[in-house]
Amino acid sequence: MYTLVIAEKPSVARDLARVLGSGKKEEAxxxxxxxxxxxxxxxxxxxxxxxxxDEKWKRWRMQDLPILPQELPLKVLPKTKxxxxxxxxxxxxxxxxxxxxxxxxxxEGELIFRNIYRMAGCKKPVKxxxxxxxxxxxxxxxxxxxxxxxxxxxxxxxxxxxxxADWLVGMNASRAFSLRYGARLSLGRVQxxxxxxxxxxxxxxxAFVPKDYWTVTASFxxxxxxxxxxxxxxxxxxxxxxxQAIAAKVKGQAAVVERLERERKRELPPRLYDLTSLQxxxxxxYGYTAKKTLDIAQKLYESRKLLTYPRTDSRCLPxxxxxxxxxxxxxxxxxYAALKAPLLQKPLPLLKRVFDASRVSDxxxxxxxxxxxxxxxxxxxxxxxxxxxxxxxLAVFYPDYVYDSVRxxxxxxxxxxxxxxxxxxxxxxxxxxxxxxxxEGRGAKKEETRLPALEKGEERRCARASVKAERTKxxxxxxxxxxxxxxxxxxxxxxxxxxxxxxxxxxxxTPATRAAIVERLVQVGYAQRRGRSLVATEKGVHIIEAAPExxxxxxxxxxxxxxxxxxxxxxxxxxxxxxxxxxxxxxLVESAQKAPDVPFEPExxxxxxxxxxxPAQALGKCPLCGKGDVLENSxxxxxxxxxxxxxxxxxxDCVVREGGPQLTAALMQRLLQQPRLRGSTGTLCWQDxxxxxxxxx
Numbered sequence: 016m017y018t019l020v021i022a023e024k025p026s027v028a029r030d031l032a033r034v035l036g037s038g039k040k041e042e043a044x045x046x047x048x049x050x051x052x053x054x055x056x057x058x059x060x061x062x063x064x065x066x067x068x069d070e071k072w073k074r075w076r077m078q079d080l081p082i083l084p085q086e087l088p089l090k091v092l093p094k095t096k097x098x099x100x101x102x103x104x105x106x107x108x109x110x111x112x113x114x115x116x117x118x119x120x121x122x123e124g125e126l127i128f129r130n131i132y133r134m135a136g137c138k139k140p141v142k143x144x145x146x147x148x149x150x151x152x153x154x155x156x157x158x159x160x161x162x163x164x165x166x167x168x169x170x171x172x173x174x175x176x177x178x179x180a181d182w183l184v185g186m187n188a189s190r191a192f193s194l195r196y197g198a199r200l201s202l203g204r205v206q207x208x209x210x211x212x213x214x215x216x217x218x219x220x221x222a223f224v225p226k227d228y229w230t231v232t233a234s235f236x237x238x239x240x241x242x243x244x245x246x247x248x249x250x251x252x253x254x255x256x257x258x259q260a261i262a263a264k265v266k267g268q269a270a271v272v273e274r275l276e277r278e279r280k281r282e283l284p285p286r287l288y289d290l291t292s293l294q295x296x297x298x299x300x301y302g303y304t305a306k307k308t309l310d311i312a313q314k315l316y317e318s319r320k321l322l323t324y325p326r327t328d329s330r331c332l333p334x335x336x337x338x339x340x341x342x343x344x345x346x347x348x349x350x351y352a353a354l355k356a357p358l359l360q361k362p363l364p365l366l367k368r369v370f371d372a373s374r375v376s377d378x379x380x381x382x383x384x385x386x387x388x389x390x391x392x393x394x395x396x397x398x399x400x401x402x403x404x405x406x407x408x409l410a411v412f413y414p415d416y417v418y419d420s421v422r423x424x425x426x427x428x429x430x431x432x433x434x435x436x437x438x439x440x441x442x443x444x445x446x447x448x449x450x451x452x453x454x455e456g457r458g459a460k461k462e463e464t465r466l467p468a469l470e471k472g473e474e475r476r477c478a479r480a481s482v483k484a485e486r487t488k489x490x491x492x493x494x495x496x497x498x499x500x501x502x503x504x505x506x507x508x509x510x511x512x513x514x515x516x517x518x519x520x521x522x523x524x525t526p527a528t529r530a531a532i533v534e535r536l537v538q539v540g541y542a543q544r545r546g547r548s549l550v551a552t553e554k555g556v557h558i559i560e561a562a563p564e565x566x567x568x569x570x571x572x573x574x575x576x577x578x579x580x581x582x583x584x585x586x587x588x589x590x591x592x593x594x595x596x597x598x599x600x601x602x603l604v605e606s607a608q609k610a611p612d613v614p615f616e617p618e619x620x621x622x623x624x625x626x627x628x629x630p631a632q633a634l635g636k637c638p639l640c641g642k643g644d645v646l647e648n649s650x651x652x653x654x655x656x657x658x659x660x661x662x663x664x665x666x667x668d669c670v671v672r673e674g675g676p677q678l679t680a681a682l683m684q685r686l687l688q689q690p691r692l693r694g695s696t697g698t699l700c701w702q703d704x705x706x707x708x709x710x711x712x
Contacts, residue, residue, distance in 0.1 A: 019111050020052040020144075021102060023118040023127060026317045027149070028054040031117055034154045043101040051105055055118065059099040060130040062182050063090045077194050080604045081187045083597050087179050089134045103135040116164060117144040121326060121377045122583075123527065125167055126174035143167050148323045149316060150384045173583035180204070180575065180596040187600040188566060191607035195561075198554075198615035201539050202562060202603075204571055205524045209532055210541050211567045212501050213551035214559040216493050221679060223489035225694065229258035230483050233265055233425075233432045235475040237467045240425050240432030250433075255484065261430055262480035270427035270475040282416040284444040286330040286368060287380035288407050290526035291503050293325075293400070298496035300451060301399055302547050305495045305530035311400045312381070319393070320386055321401060326527035327378035331371040336379065337363050340408075343385035347405060350390060354409050354447055369411050382408050406447050413444035421466050427477050436466035492548035495533065502529055505569040523572055540649075545671060553667070553679075554615065554649050561613045563606040565599060616649040634680060635687035639663045639704050645687060652683050665706055675699065675708030 020035070022028035032038065032045035032052040039046045044053035065072035065082050067090060072082055091099045105111060114137070118124035132141070141164035146157045181203065188202040228251040231242040241250050242261055252258040288296075290309065297308040312325035332340065341363050344355050381404060390398050417440040425432045493501070502523040524532050533549070536542040541555035551559075559567055578595075581587035614632070633644035634652070643656030645663070654661035667678045674696060676682065682699065685692055690701040697710040 016110050016112050017046075017049055017051045018113045018115060019105050019139075020050055020115040020117050021128060021131070022052065022054045023057065023124055024317065025054045025056070027117070028052050030149055030151075030317075030320075031144075031154060034151050034158075043098060044105065051111075053102055053105055054098070055102070055127055055131060056095050056098055058092065058127055058130070059095045059102070060089050060091055060134045062087045062178065065186060075190055075194055077191065077604075077608070080191050080194075081597075081601045082190070083183065083187075083600060087182060089130055091134065099131065099134075102131055103137075106132070106135050106137045106139060111139060114139050114141045115144050115161065116141055117146070119326070120145040120147065120324065121527065122170060122174040122177070122525075125171050126178060129171045129175070140164075146324070147378050148384050149320045150386055153384070169585045170583050172589045173579045176582055176589045176592050177575075177579055179593060183593075183596050183600045184566070184603065188562075188603040188607070191604040192558075192561060192610065195607045195610055196613065196615040200558060200615070201535075202558070202566055204566060204575060205528070205532055206535060207558070207562055207566050208505065208569045208572060209498070209502055209523050210536055210551065210555050211559050211562075212498065212505070213493055213536070213542055213549060214556050216490060217551045217556065220489045220492065221681065225489070226487045228253060228485055228487065229255050230485060231258050231261045231265075231480060232483065233262075233270075233427060233480045234478045235270055235425055235427075235432075236478060238423070238434055238464075238469075240423070240434040243424075243431050243433045245431050251485075255482070258482045262482050265427040265430055265432075265477045266480045268428040268477050270425050270432075270477050272423060272469050272471055272473040272475070273426040273431070274422070274424040275469060275471045276422040278420045279440070280418055280420050282443075282445075283368070284411050284413055284415065285407060287332070287382060287411055288404060289327050289330045289380060290325050291328070291499050291529060292330070293381060293403060294530065295496040295499050296403055297400060298494055298499075298547070300403070301396075303396070303495075304533075304544075305499055306534050307396070308400065309530045311396050315397055315400065319388070319397065321384055321388055322404060323380075323382055323384060324378045325381055327376075327381055328526045329375045329378060330380045331374040332369060332379045332382070333372045333375055334365060334370040337365055337370060339385060340382065343383045344409065344412075346385045346387050347383070348388060348390055351405060351409070358409065358412050363412055366411070406451070410444040410447040413447060414441060416443040416445045417441035423466060423469055425475065434464070434466060436464045438465065492545070492550055494547045494549060498533060498549055499529055502532075505572070523569055545677075550677060552649070553647075557613045557615055561610045563603065563610075565606070566603060571599075614647070632680070634684045637661060637663050638687065638701075645683065647680050647683070652678070663704060665704075669706055670699070670708035673708045674710050678706065 020028070020031055022031055028045065032047075032050070035050045035052065036048035037045040037050045037052050041051075044051050046052075068084050068088065072079060106114060114132075116125075116128040116132075118128045142161040143164055143166065144157050144161055146154060148154075185201070185203045189200060192202060193200045230250055230252065233240050233242070242252070243250055252261070286292075290312070293312065294303075294305040294308045297303040297311075298305065303311075309325065312322060315322040316325050341359070344358055344363075347355050383401070383404060388401075390401070393401065419438045419440060421436045421438060423434040423436075425434065491497070505523045523529070533542075536555070537544060537549075540552055541558060542549050542551055544550075565571055578587060578592045582589055582592060633646060633655070635645050637643040637645055637654040637656065640654060640656055640661040640663070643654040643659075643661055643663075645652055646655050647653075651667060652663075652665040654663040657663075665678065665683070669678065671677060676694070676696075676699075682692065686699060686701045686706065692699040697708055700707045700709060
């Protein structure tokens with residue numbers, strides 16, 4: 016007789032087997048000590064495709080939509096059929112008395128196990144193992160604290176409802192809009208509003224009109240000041256002659272410190288990392304994508320056993336972990352000796368910002384496990400991610416960063432000049448971050464200048480004054496870091512207070528899924544990477560133009576997350592939630608039929624309804640042949656007489672490598688009329704049928 020333990024991955028199964036004393040390796044499991052420990056390989060079982068439910072849905076036809084089967088049956092995935100067969104055999108064997116669910120402790124892990132259990136028709140009793148750290152001690156403690164599977168039924172219903180809702184919405188919306196436009200299109204309740212964030216930023220940048228302005232800086236010996244308008248406080252001057260006049264007026268003239276303002280400020284230590292905040296910092300400091308950071312953290316958790324469970328949305332720890340945290344800090348390697356020493360002189364304080372059980376969900380914040388390690392034995396990327404986690408783990412126990420913010424206004428020849436700076440009173444937690452921004456950060460905040468000791472009424476003289484020509488800059492393109500932040504806080508702009516509250520701790524997607532969502536947008540051609548930037552493509556822009564608010568707005572996700580949370584808490588029946596999803600799916604099909612004419616490049620294998628999207632709009636006469644019109648597809652601009660031999664083809668990304676913009680229809684139309692277009696970073700040039708870019712010097 017044996018107890019069957021089912022883990023989510025082979026590496027986790029191996030660790031569990033070692034702790035249980037099940038060291039004998041068999042076909043696809045470990046055995047010994049009254050246990051058999053096997054594994055899934057992620058999802059072994061999934062929801063059936065439409066054509067597997069009903070043959071008529073094999074053909075994509077608008078008249079067959081919406082697809083709303085009464086039940087969504089499961090199927091075994093072909094690639095993992097063999098491993099599913101192993102698990103079913105082990106579960107069904109007479110010798111199997113009990114099963115332990117040891118898949119990842121969270122909504123998705125619960126769904127993976129339950130789908131296997133349900134597909135196999137198993138009725139054996141099940142206990143749930145909930146592991147947050149893969150150290151041997153943590154595993155043993157988790158085995159001693161297992162609960163019956165029934166305690167997690169509400170979590171499973173939430174996971175199942177999420178899965179079926181994604182299927183219903185995604186399947187109907189994707190088919191309906193693909194048929195409407197004759198292109199393979201993918202829409203989803205998280206994917207589409209995330210794309211909308213990128214499209215909105217792209218349109219902001221395209222609509223941005225740069226404006227020239229000038230500033231005047233005066234030197235008063237050992238400090239400088241920038242001219243300000245005495246009425247508005249504005250530092251920008253709208254005409255160069257005015258700026259030159261101010262500079263000439265004050266140069267060499269006597270000056271006096273008219274105002275001296277000093278305000279004491281403090282910055283609290285940052286909170287511990289959850290996955291999303293770790294991904295943001297890894298992108299900001301090292302340029303890692305969200306997916307790369309997740310993969311590294313997962314390896315540090317599973318294989319190295321140096322980090323706790325990474326797919327967490329919590330930034331606090333339960334109070335009973337105070338002792339373990341002190342042990343983990345004590346175990347940090349030599350490079351952190353100076354930083355950890357002050358914290359080990361006494362017990363760690365039970366700070367509410369760090370230890371708060373009410374703010375811990377399925378898993379606590381991401382911290383080290385206390386296992387000793389040599390940083391030099393880690394891969395470079397692993398070492399950098401560990402460095403971030405360790406620095407943050409130390410910072411939370413350091414005092415506040417305290418400084419005096421100083422503002423000086425100097426009057427010279429009737430003109431006012433402002434100087435700002437700060438004086439550090441207590442470095443506090445900032446000492447744990449020294450070197451980070453300066454060495455690895457890009458676009459990091461610069462410390463304000465340190466000003467000399469000044470007194471109100473002190474007399475000075477303007478030694479020199481300089482004028483600088485500047486230009487307003489458009490919003491920056493999103494990076495992984497800024498997009499993750501926008502996804503996390505997507506509900507802030509929602510007017511409905513209850514919806515906004517429901518999204519406060521969830522946003523678009525979850526920490527575990529956001530990286531995959533971003534990569535999916537790139538994979539299907541809705542977004543592309545340019546260095547560290549993430550930019551919506553033309554196809555992505557057109558999707559948002561076509562999609563209704565009900566799927567492009569974060570409000571949809573707000574309603575879903577609120578309902579799913581209530582299901583997980585046992586406060587709402589799944590049937591009620593799914594009834595609403597069915598109504599939404601039907602409305603999305605109706606929206607597709609009424610959707611506006613938006614140009615998509617036709618694709619083979621997708622039959623459309625008779626009404627087709629409007630033909631591509633002519634942007635102007637072809638400058639090569641002089642007869643055809645310049646048209647646009649998803650990747651380039653070309654001549655309508657291409658079949659007759661006109662060779663005009665301008666790729667949309669032809670100047671991106673030189674630092675230029677992605678060409679849009681609006682830019683191309685203006686280039687055909689005006690061969691030189693000056694922008695905020697340089698000049699687009701049209702010559703001899705080619706587009707080039709001259710960077711601004």
